[in-house]
Amino acid sequence: DAKTTQPTSMDCAEGRAANLPCNHSTISGNEYVYWYRQIHSQGPQYIIHGLKNNETNEMASLIITEDRKSSTLILPHATLRDTAVYYCIVRVDSSASKIIFGSGTRLSIRP
Amino acid sequence: DVKVTQSSRYLVKRTGEKVFLECVQDMDHENMFWYRQDPGLGLRLIYFSYDVKMKEKGDIPEGYSVSREKKERFSLILESASTNQTSMYLCASRLTGGDEKLFFGSGTQLSVL
Numbered sequence: 326d327a328k329t330t331q332p333t334s335m336d337c338a339e340g341r342a343a344n345l346p347c348n349h350s351t352i353s354g355n356e357y358v359y360w361y362r363q364i365h366s367q368g369p370q371y372i373i374h375g376l377k378n379n380e381t382n383e384m385a386s387l388i389i390t391e392d393r394k395s396s397t398l399i400l401p402h403a404t405l406r407d408t409a410v411y412y413c414i415v416r417v418d419s420s421a422s423k424i425i426f427g428s429g430t431r432l433s434i435r436p
Numbered sequence: 437d438v439k440v441t442q443s444s445r446y447l448v449k450r451t452g453e454k455v456f457l458e459c460v461q462d463m464d465h466e467n468m469f470w471y472r473q474d475p476g477l478g479l480r481l482i483y484f485s486y487d488v489k490m491k492e493k494g495d496i497p498e499g500y501s502v503s504r505e506k507k508e509r510f511s512l513i514l515e516s517a518s519t520n521q522t523s524m525y526l527c528a529s530r531l532t533g534g535d536e537k538l539f540f541g542s543g544t545q546l547s548v549l
Binding site for chain 1 (some may be wrong): 441458469470477478479481484495526528530537538540541542543
């Protein structure tokens with residue numbers, strides 16, 4: 326699975342859009358981009374994933390660059406409850422292989 | 437919704453004890469995983485299982501073993517607990533093929549004294 330690079334920490338004002346970047350320059354053509362988040366003292370929670378096209382669900386939007394070497398997770402209207410560590414993972418689907426988490430980005434939302 | 441249940445939220449054990457951490461999922465997932473999480477080190481994969489009785493080592497398997505006798509249950513075993521195994525342990529499960537989201541349990545905070 327391709328390696329990812331994320332900033333260690335970020336902050337954002339409540340009500341604003343939070344944009345979390347992820348670099349995955351060695352991504353292969355069949356690897357998906359997954360995002361999870363972990364709120365303090367809880368297990369990680371799935372947010373969204375995509376292959377090439379931008380994706381949106383009730384939690385967030387995922388923007389993947391045309392060359393697929395980077396992506397951005399967007400929380401459109403951040404709230405205090407979005408304070409968490411956000412993990413970007415790239416991997417091949419349908420693969421019975423291990424799933425590796427990096428260090429993630431610690432996102433703090435300011436009131 | 438998928439539910440992944442870890443048997444204990446907090447556990448305190450003594451050095452040298454044999455420790456069992458249990459994880460049960462209710463959605464017939466083939467894949468199950470054990471991670472540990474330590475401050476500054478993120479989530480590190482200990483073992484995973486892609487089917488009943490099948491297991492693969494993750495990045496840090498030393499000092500641990502696992503058991504998967506039934507599809508819904510994946511146990512992590514510390515044969516002789518040591519203080520450096522004090523950590524948060526997280527279990528996860530995933531369906532192979534199609535939507536491959538990981539579902540996590542709430543975690544077990546293990547303290548080895």
